[in-house]
Amino acid sequence: MKTNLWLALCLLTPFGLAIGQEAAPAAPAAPVDPRPIVGPGYDDTAMIPGTEWRVHDNRRPHPAIVTPGTDGSAPSDAVVLFDGTDFSHWQGPKGEPTWKLENGYMEVANKGGQIRSKEEFGDCQLHVEWASPNPPKGESQGRGNSGVFLMGCYEIQVLDCYENKTYADGQTASIYGQMPPEVNACRPPGEWQSYDIIFTAPVFKDGKLESPAYITLLHNGVLVHNHVALIGRTAHKNLAKYSPHGPKGPICLQDHGNPVRYRNIWVRPLPPAPPVD
Numbered sequence: 001m002k003t004n005l006w007l008a009l010c011l012l013t014p015f016g017l018a019i020g021q022e023a024a025p026a027a028p029a030a031p032v033d034p035r036p037i038v039g040p041g042y043d044d045t046a047m048i049p050g051t052e053w054r055v056h057d058n059r060r061p062h063p064a065i066v067t068p069g070t071d072g073s074a075p076s077d078a079v080v081l082f083d084g085t086d087f088s089h090w091q092g093p094k095g096e097p098t099w100k101l102e103n104g105y106m107e108v109a110n111k112g113g114q115i116r117s118k119e120e121f122g123d124c125q126l127h128v129e130w131a132s133p134n135p136p137k138g139e140s141q142g143r144g145n146s147g148v149f150l151m152g153c154y155e156i157q158v159l160d161c162y163e164n165k166t167y168a169d170g171q172t173a174s175i176y177g178q179m180p181p182e183v184n185a186c187r188p189p190g191e192w193q194s195y196d197i198i199f200t201a202p203v204f205k206d207g208k209l210e211s212p213a214y215i216t217l218l219h220n221g222v223l224v225h226n227h228v229a230l231i232g233r234t235a236h237k238n239l240a241k242y243s244p245h246g247p248k249g250p251i252c253l254q255d256h257g258n259p260v261r262y263r264n265i266w267v268r269p270l271p272p273a274p275p276v277d
């Protein structure tokens with residue numbers, strides 16, 4: 001009976017305080033997060049370092065919905081630069097490109113020179129499909145040479161390196177003159193191949209390099225560069241070095257005199273990468 005009376009007193013006394021003891025002043029209420037709750041989650045979990053969000057935060061905005069493509073086709077939020085039908089997104093040295101356009105692809109031809117996208121891009125994801133001539137002609141740098149230039153000045157080499165040797169930092173999927181691909185993932189000449197490129201633009205401040213360009217590249221779905229820092233703009237037989245430029249530039253396709261084909265080119269501009277502490 002005595003035990004039951006003590007238990008009842010404990011339950012009736014706020015916060016289990018002994019009778020006669022004063023309660024400590026209540027802690028000030030935590031400010032209410034004014035941001036709207038956008039879905040299921042929590043508002044009492046730990047903050048994730050470097051962010052303004054909690055673990056499983058119910059106020060954290062949800063990513064936009066994008067419908068992915070199939071077999072390399074463009075996702076719904078991509079800028080389609082070439083769908084095989086026209087050159088409307090491209091220009092040559094003297095206006096309209098004079099490359100060959102047929103059967104859903106464009107082909108380096110007519111001494112048409114390098115072509116460039118009319119739109120300019122900085123950080124981006126770029127998908128390009130290409131095929132080298134079949135039967136192959138030439139050797140080393142003379143076999144199926146072309147190139148994809150980010151911002152008009154950073155080349156990812158296009159070359160037929162299927163049973164064709166050249167210098168390592170100039171082979172297919174190399175960052176030309178700087179970094180060979182980690183592996184040679186070439187398909188035979190004439191077969192369509194793909195580049196999926198994640199490009200981070202260099203940043204210049206007061207005329208000096210603040211942050212280099214970075215490239216991640218998948219060649220035919222195989223990772224061949226993983227966030228590689230570039231040492232400068234592409235050069236031939238010279239050490240690459242940076243020269244300041246704006247935050248955006250065109251995507252260029254090289255005319256190296258070989259009838260390389262391109263199709264299915266799309267790009268997704270990306271938000272600038274968060275600064276690194």
Ligand code: MG
Nearest residue numbers: 145146147158
């Ligand atoms: Mg080239």
